Amino acid sequence: MLQKKRKEVSLNEETIVLLKIQAEKEGRNLKNFMEQILIKKAQDFELSNEYKLMMDEMLEKHKKGELNYAPWEDVKNKVFQK
Numbered sequence: 001m002l003q004k005k006r007k008e009v010s011l012n013e014e015t016i017v018l019l020k021i022q023a024e025k026e027g028r029n030l031k032n033f034m035e036q037i038l039i040k041k042a043q044d045f046e047l048s049n050e051y052k053l054m055m056d057e058m059l060e061k062h063k064k065g066e067l068n069y070a071p072w073e074d075v076k077n078k079v080f081q082k
Contacts (some may be wrong), residue, residue: 009034 023033
């Protein structure tokens with residue numbers, strides 16, 4: 001079983017009311033209904049052809065040794081400079 005992570009979502013009252021109505025129509029409580037919507041949306045994810053081509057090019061460059069990698073600590077220090 002996968003571990004669940006708790007995330008807070010802020011929605012306006014009108015959206016909550018509309019979601020509650022839809023949840024009741026399906027015989028679900030609001031929380032369960034929202035979880036199911038998000039799970040379905042995540043599972044419907046498909047990579048675009050452009051992304052697939054870009055990844056194929058990156059993998060080919062990796063095989064040829066044409067990519068330069070930086071250690072995570074170096075990147076993190078640059079991005080999160082204080």
